[in-house]
Amino acid sequence: MLKVDNLSGGYGKEPIVKNISFTVNKGExxxxxxxxxxxxxxxxKIISGILQKLEGTVLIDGQDAAVYSQKQFARKVAxxxxxxxxxxxxxxxxxxxxxxxxxxxxxxxxxxxxxxxxVTEALEYTGVTRYKDKPIELLSGGEQQRVFVAQAxxxxxxxxLLDEPTNHLDIAHQQQLLDTIRKHSGExxxxxxxxxxxxxxxxxxxxxxxxxxxxxxxxxxxxKDVIQEAxxxxxxxxxxxxxxxxxxxxxQMTLLPDTMEERKPFTxxxxxxxxxxxxxxxxxEQPLKTISSAVTxxxxxxxxxxxxxxxxxxxxxxxxxxxxxxYLEQRGYHxxxxxxxxxxxxxxxxxxxxxxxxxxxxxxxVTAGVGNAVDVSQAVTREQRVGTINTWVIVNGHLPxxxxxxxxxxxxxxxxxxxxxxxxxxxxxxxxxxxxxTDSLLIAATQEGEHLPYAGPITPLGKLIxxxxxxxxxxxxxxxxxxxxxxx
Amino acid sequence: MNKATIAYIVSAAxxxxxxxxxxxxxxxxxxxxxxxxxxxxxxxxxxWKIRMPRVILAGLVGASLAIAGAAFQGLLKNPLxxxxxxxVSSGASVGAVVTLFFGLSIPIxxxxxxxxFSMIGAALTMFLxxxxxxxxxxxxxxxxxxxxxxxFGSFLGSVLSLMIALTGEELRQIIGWLLGSVSMRxxxxxxxxxxxxxxxxxxxxxxxxxxxAMLFGEERAHHLxxxxxxxxxxxxxxxxxxxxxxxxxSGTIGFVGLVVPHMTRLMWGSxxxxxxxxxxxxxxxxxxxxxxxxxxxISPTELPVGVITAFIGxxxxxxxxxxxxxxxxx
Numbered sequence: 001m002l003k004v005d006n007l008s009g010g011y012g013k014e015p016i017v018k019n020i021s022f023t024v025n026k027g028e029x030x031x032x033x034x035x036x037x038x039x040x041x042x043x044x045k046i047i048s049g050i051l052q053k054l055e056g057t058v059l060i061d062g063q064d065a066a067v068y069s070q071k072q073f074a075r076k077v078a079x080x081x082x083x084x085x086x087x088x089x090x091x092x093x094x095x096x097x098x099x100x101x102x103x104x105x106x107x108x109x110x111x112x113x114x115x116x117x118x119v120t121e122a123l124e125y126t127g128v129t130r131y132k133d134k135p136i137e138l139l140s141g142g143e144q145q146r147v148f149v150a151q152a153x154x155x156x157x158x159x160x161l162l163d164e165p166t167n168h169l170d171i172a173h174q175q176q177l178l179d180t181i182r183k184h185s186g187e188x189x190x191x192x193x194x195x196x197x198x199x200x201x202x203x204x205x206x207x208x209x210x211x212x213x214x215x216x217x218x219x220x221x222x223x224k225d226v227i228q229e230a231x232x233x234x235x236x237x238x239x240x241x242x243x244x245x246x247x248x249x250x251x252q253m254t255l256l257p258d259t260m261e262e263r264k265p266f267t268x269x270x271x272x273x274x275x276x277x278x279x280x281x282x283x284x285e286q287p288l289k290t291i292s293s294a295v296t297x298x299x300x301x302x303x304x305x306x307x308x309x310x311x312x313x314x315x316x317x318x319x320x321x322x323x324x325x326x327y328l329e330q331r332g333y334h335x336x337x338x339x340x341x342x343x344x345x346x347x348x349x350x351x352x353x354x355x356x357x358x359x360x361x362x363x364x365x366v367t368a369g370v371g372n373a374v375d376v377s378q379a380v381t382r383e384q385r386v387g388t389i390n391t392w393v394i395v396n397g398h399l400p401x402x403x404x405x406x407x408x409x410x411x412x413x414x415x416x417x418x419x420x421x422x423x424x425x426x427x428x429x430x431x432x433x434x435x436x437x438t439d440s441l442l443i444a445a446t447q448e449g450e451h452l453p454y455a456g457p458i459t460p461l462g463k464l465i466x467x468x469x470x471x472x473x474x475x476x477x478x479x480x481x482x483x484x485x486x487x488x
Numbered sequence: 489m490n491k492a493t494i495a496y497i498v499s500a501a502x503x504x505x506x507x508x509x510x511x512x513x514x515x516x517x518x519x520x521x522x523x524x525x526x527x528x529x530x531x532x533x534x535x536w537k538i539r540m541p542r543v544i545l546a547g548l549v550g551a552s553l554a555i556a557g558a559a560f561q562g563l564l565k566n567p568l569x570x571x572x573x574x575x576v577s578s579g580a581s582v583g584a585v586v587t588l589f590f591g592l593s594i595p596i597x598x599x600x601x602x603x604x605f606s607m608i609g610a611a612l613t614m615f616l617x618x619x620x621x622x623x624x625x626x627x628x629x630x631x632x633x634x635x636x637x638x639x640f641g642s643f644l645g646s647v648l649s650l651m652i653a654l655t656g657e658e659l660r661q662i663i664g665w666l667l668g669s670v671s672m673r674x675x676x677x678x679x680x681x682x683x684x685x686x687x688x689x690x691x692x693x694x695x696x697x698x699x700x701a702m703l704f705g706e707e708r709a710h711h712l713x714x715x716x717x718x719x720x721x722x723x724x725x726x727x728x729x730x731x732x733x734x735x736x737x738s739g740t741i742g743f744v745g746l747v748v749p750h751m752t753r754l755m756w757g758s759x760x761x762x763x764x765x766x767x768x769x770x771x772x773x774x775x776x777x778x779x780x781x782x783x784x785x786i787s788p789t790e791l792p793v794g795v796i797t798a799f800i801g802x803x804x805x806x807x808x809x810x811x812x813x814x815x816x817x818x
Contacts, residue, residue: 048710048711049710050707050710050711069715070710070713070714070715070716071713071715073713074711074712074713075713078711079711081707081708081711084704084705084708088561088562088565088567088703088753088758089753089757089758090700090703090757090758090759091757094700094757094759095704098697098700098701098704098712099712101697101701101712101713101714102712102713104697107694151712155712
């Protein structure tokens, strides 16, 4: 559809962009990224003919773009500029109607039904029909930019060039605008080339990305190949971290600010635990990186308070999350800062241990209610019944994501072993239980001090977790047994 | 009936009323019946030999300046631009005075020598002003263009003064002419400017859609498929032809090209498909009325019509400037 071959050019004799080559297929959305001054807007201006090229060719449908007249070119390529101010007022409809200019000819106006249809469609598509008789300057920035999208769409060109189209727009309008363009591209097979300032937006909306550096192509390819920590870090000269988008298979990046280094070193210890009549809490000044299967704030996050709440064995509630939130708030916990779990086990039977290794200490807290213990290998036919072993593992150390997962495995294995040692059986099958039906686990780390790359059973960290979880779970089960009168 | 149709009807009606007032009011009142009843030879002579050519000339000059102003404003995206504020009128005056000063008469051009030299003066000034403004400030801010126009206007004004001082008595009448007047010109002057008014206006009218696109900037116009370089050249030439011919017959009459497009835009919008034609009509009406005021207000003495247009135009200029600045500040 559009092929750029060995293109060089810029403002003066000295080219700003050099030897650029790439191809965009029909219906594809290509994003152009790069730091300020890398030449991304210049490249777009050369393609659209605003700036002179010094070398190379731009081929549209296999034909050199230089041979097209200005009007012919505009029938092939529409451009959406950044948002601008303008001196005179035009109505929205008149503005959009200008998009039909390349389709008109002759001395007298030749406004056809085809023109009218294209304009009406473009107004509809961008949702500005209701403003059509308003002067454009009375609209907000986001609405104005939509009018210019409509103008470009009314041009009905198979190629659409965009130069940072979402500049000066708030996030809702950014999303609206890019959704519209992406949808249009999908429905009409329009080829889109867009310059982006925002790497994450580009990743979300583009099929392929072209990363520019000092006027040349640094890389071009799938977003997940282009948005790499090392590549982005070098080209933009910034410290970044990439991660997958939570809902889509697209990479996203975040900055690692220098303020990270301003964090004061700290450690956590047993003193941070507090036990009251109805809950066990662990509170620290600095947030801990946490992964958990809790009721309140499950998943991954950074939190400063951890609550294991005792509820009656017959606790029943339609909306457990809301009730739990209310409970926490009443007790002065800040909801966005707190991980909350529940158990039927009373707080006096919570077992807390502190285990010391070469790198620092690991804190363990376990409550074990094994009345409804389950043998996981026999559980296929089982109905859901509530029972809980809640395990917390809090580490003084810096863990990568994989160490969090290994810590979860190690802790679970230790728990299962403890059930075995204590000979806890699944009451229905009579076999040794591996856990209960609704166990919860929490791994938290200070992300301070020593880097602990692994947490498997024979690593320094894994050893402490295995031993500590086993130890605490045994004690917790024994306490439970005692309370229930299972032992003499 | 849509808005544009109403606009044309209102403007045409205004023009007819202006013409009628222009021919009938004066030291001798001319009854409307004189148009078809030539029994009163004095009245008939005043109507056809004095008043009518004067009104038509005022109309042509006003129309030329107004449509040129509208086009310049659209092209430069500058509501303060008009032949006078851009210094183009001064350039045309220099062209005209040079012709008179040296008594130039190119044989092929004949009576058109004066307007053509005037146009050349206008076109040269136009390109110089825009070229210089671009040199100073690539984005061509409103104030930059107007300041450049003032600089060139003042310089050309001093050139004019110098030439007049050198000629002594015989070109003293030029001073009166410089202040702008349409009196005592007669039908031959109308014939002299008419072809240029038609050609210049037609060139601008051909670019009405392009002017609409250029309101969003040259880059945007380029994206929409406008051949910006060629169209810009056409518009500047069209405007220079109109300004040059108007100045050749009436001297420098300021602010008509500013006030008329502004009022027209305010009432009927800035779509050049209508703005150009409507400005043409309203420009004619305005100058006919201004000329009427100029020759009757302190009768029997006549004021130069440029005094009246400046009297109305300068405050409007100030108002537009204020409005634009406030808009920019928001």
